[in-house]
Amino acid sequence: MLEVQIGTEAQIGEDFVVLPGTVLLREPGGGSRIITQADLAAQGGGIIIPSADELAKRRAKLDDLMAGFNERSAILAGKLRDGGMGIEAWQQAMRKEIKDLHIASAIVSKGGDRSQLTYADWGRVGGFLTSQYRYLYRYALAIQDKAAQSLATGVPFFSEKYLAYRSRLYGGHAKAGFYQGLAEGLLPQAPGDGNTQCLTNCQCTLRFEQGDVPGVILVFWELHPAEHCDDCVSLSQSWNPLELWLPGAEVQ
């Protein structure tokens, strides 16, 4: 934990002025200085913001990972439809794909630096997987229902295109995992987490900037050329930016 104190009177540093109430870091040799984001990050309580280029690179990797997932899930959907794979085997194979994608997404979010991933990160990923497994299970039941309906009434079974499309949705959540990984799980929501009308299809991205106040990160919800849902349009206005206050940054 950081050893901090709250400034009680105006203090003047070399190139800054501390106002009363500001969180100060008590230094080992005595004295104190204004807390910085690096201080928080060093203690595991902060967020290391990658540069815009670095973030773009990581996002590109994530896109590649998701594209790979989409390809493989489409193959699995085809196997399921033509009888080459049972529904339970298909579910297990999909679970493995979803899990691998989320693990990879978490690693990529930290720029491949495995040491940055803590137990808390893996716990968060495990939570994400729970919800995706649950959705996948319900999807499997829906497929069974459709099979029953097709047998009973002769209506066509799901098309391959549809099955592949639906399978893709379960990988879309990896994007949310990516951003939550970057923000140490502190974001109230993230693109692709299913909290918007577009669900895991979300095409939006987040941009991070250091705020003027130490320990405060500015988060921008950015739209891209796509058919956006109302929720995303609204978020792009309200998160413009969103002030993300990190633990220990309760400065005035």
Next chain:
Amino acid sequence: MSDEPQVGKTKQGKTVVTSPGVSSPSVGHTMYGRYGTWLGSPETRYGKLRSARHLPDWVKIEMLADPVIGWCLSFIASALIDADRVIECADPQKRQFFEDMFRAWEKDFMAQAAMSICLGHLGLIKKWAFEVPQPVESDAEPAWPWAAKPFVITGFDPVYPVGSSPRFDRERKHFNGMTVQSQNVDVFYSLWLTSGKAWAFGDYQGRGRLEGVYLDWWMKRFGRDAYTVRMIKSNDPAVVAFYPPGQTDGGKDHRDIALELGDSVRGLATIALPSTVYKQTSMTGEVSHTSVREWDVEYLEASIRGPADWIQFEGHINTQLALGMFIPPQAFLQVKQPELGGRTTADVLLNAAIKILMMDATGVDQHLTLYAFAPVDVLNFPPDSPPVRVRTVGIAPDTKVQLFELIKSLLARPDVSPGEVDVQEALNRLGFPTPDRDGGLSGIGAAAVGDDDEVPDDVLRQMLQERITPPEPGPVPISDKEIDRVFRKLKETFPELFQD
């Protein structure tokens, strides 16, 4: 006492009818035994099955909470709001005056009137004010050139249906206003909308569209309860505990021990069956016991397979509800395509739906003309001035198109029972957002069935026979081994990511 009603005459010559006393079994939550704990009381939630002609208002209001009924009500309301209406009067200035007054609250009023079409009746309180109706077109002059302000209706407030009723004189000839929550509302402020009065044999409670779908709605609710019980039983199947009849040395009945044993391995009901010990006699006359179990427990496997049958059943009910809200079930049942000489069932039903909508709209027009426009007319215009009325002249073209699409979708194929039609699919075709059961998007509805090869029946049967493993509760564990594997794979795929 006979079970038949007794009819007779008193000394004063009055006719008396006595009905036999009736006692009915309790239909409270106990009907579901121990499962009632979860279900609460069905009687207070949706009530016993009763005559559709005498539904209490609270049941009707509960029916409005059904998503399919609610959606149909919204559709009817929007159809009424968008319908074309004209004000007719021989005096152009007077016509314009009523036009200005009416258009200010036309849409609000029609939304309220839609509720009366569903419920059969609705009480409204007229809001009167001394003010000059302003023209709909902002640059036009008000059609009231005189100095004194007219006394006009500026809108309506609906009253809560439960506890509201119309009041009449003793001979039930003159409307005296309404009673709302035990308070009387004067006739001057009251407008009691009755829909389908002719179909209700003159009853001012009217005949709402909800009556036509009551049975299906009740069945849906009852079916859900039954399904819930099945589901619980499936998750917590009954246990059979076998025991040899008799008692312990301490005098405790073996049956009691068996029940305790069964209860200890599960949460809910337990069945105890005596496990009779069979004897057999050999050829030599020796008597011996068979290998019948004396003490044992076993779970009864429930026959429930999955929610497919329930979903199919609810889909059928939803279709019935939607069709019933738009078209009276009687009309629907009498339409068969071969009898129609080439026209499709959807065409015929569309016309029926529009005519019925127009009939309802005409009923609303009459109420407005007689009980809203007439008093305004009397208060503000001389007795010999020409009469004024409102008349619905047609349903908006958009509404017709939507209604046709809807009915066509509900019917799918003229030769197929509506029970086999997917309401969700119908809504998709109309462009309504309908999230899939697991949160997927509706926009892909059209792609749900494509031109692919048909899936063979044996593949579908195989899918149905398999048991799908549900996920474990709690966060999914991630092992170091899995992380290592993914990490290695990532390094191979994106070596540049790991250069540092």
